[in-house]
Amino acid sequence: MTSRKTVLVLGGSSDIGRAAARAFAKAGYDVGLAGRDAAALEPDAADLRARYSIEANTLKFDVLDTATFESFAGGLPALPDVVVSIVGLLGVQVQAESDLAHATTIMRSNYEGPSLILGLFAEKFLARGNGTIVGVSSVAGDRGRSSNYVYGSAKAGFSAFLSGLRGRASRGGVHVVTVKPGFVRTKMTEGMKLIGPLTVDAPVVGDAILQAVERKTDVVYVSGTWRLVMFIIKALPEAVFKKLKF
Template sequence: MTPRKTVLILGATSDIARATARRHGARGDALILAGRNPIRLAEEAADLRLRFGVPVEVHHLDVLQPEGFTAFVDGLPVLPDIVISAVGLLGDQAAAERTPDLAERIIRSNFTGPAAVLALFADAMAARGAGVLVGISSVAGDRGRAANYVYGSAKAGFTAYLSGLRGRMAQHGVRVVTIRPGFVRTRMTEGRKLPPLLTAAPDEVARAILRAETGGRTDVYVRPIWRLIMMVIRSLPEPLFRRIPA
């Protein structure tokens, strides 16, 4: 079977990334999985090959080590048709307030690291005249809240970056997509009480990603209700917004 597309997933061991890889595998796409944990990457690659019979490669990438980004891109077997950044670190807000190194790590993991990697692929895709870049951001970046403003500010930066990159790449045939999942039932949120109406499953996010890759909106709230909610939250006067429970 000849693969339909070659898809690179950065941060490929997260629940959303795994669901997205399976959706692409079921479609017959060749997959390249990148991340920091070689054991988990190898396990996921073996599972995908067995499930779908598609080619799957694994590559090491640490978004906290920008000195390795160029070698990472140059070391890939081909320039992917689609690159999906599922990299992220929620971190602990209280700890980040006390520990500048942790705050910096959260910002680099969610914004500057993924943005720098995507910039390299954007240039290469622009030269080719085709490609899709997908960044998973967050509704937390729509307005800073006391409960998670370090993470939220990083996602706000990533959202703005993707928006600007989308404008720049529009004339080069490269589609740039922003995905804002809202609450997601993952290993990270296990045990937390989440509102069902606002909470997506990883596969729901994956399906939204695949739809956005080929057409429709390029700035996607996985559950449309989030667009209305965040519109209201952004419009609240600051004194009223601060009274909302964190």
């Protein structure tokens, strides 16, 4: 055990998860990296230990296996100061329109699992009287678009969950952050046509997550331009919006 603050990163094998872990480690946090293959995360944990002289460990966590959530949270060596959920699945919209199993996986990966595990940690933080919860949502949840409404609807639900949890948890000393990255250059978006001025690299998101925790920000659009873009999109009348092909 050390006197350093601790962060648990759920989805530690993702590009954004790795970037967030590095940002917190550089700031002096001990880091827990959680993912479906804990062994595959060990090289990243070893790099954090060597590079930043902090403690880093790996844990097995599957966001779809909700039956294990209680034992996962209860089996941690110590309750962390910060929990960051970066788990999610973009999926394929066209496939999800007719493949119920695929649509279910997208919805559970982006809404059900992240909401349940963060709600569980929120209860533990409230019992302790402090802590920070971070959920990485998406601008796709600000308004349903025809090109990705299955994913977007799940992220909309996740954002609403975080908003409600934030209001309740704030009265008990627990801070809840919603992060909306926009387009990010990652393995998940490889091959997609991204808009240059609206696209950031994973380390930018990692730094934004750390800053939001330290500054106690509630909702973060990683690119300020996205806040303006989504303000305009949300203001469009439905009759106009439904005709747009994006």
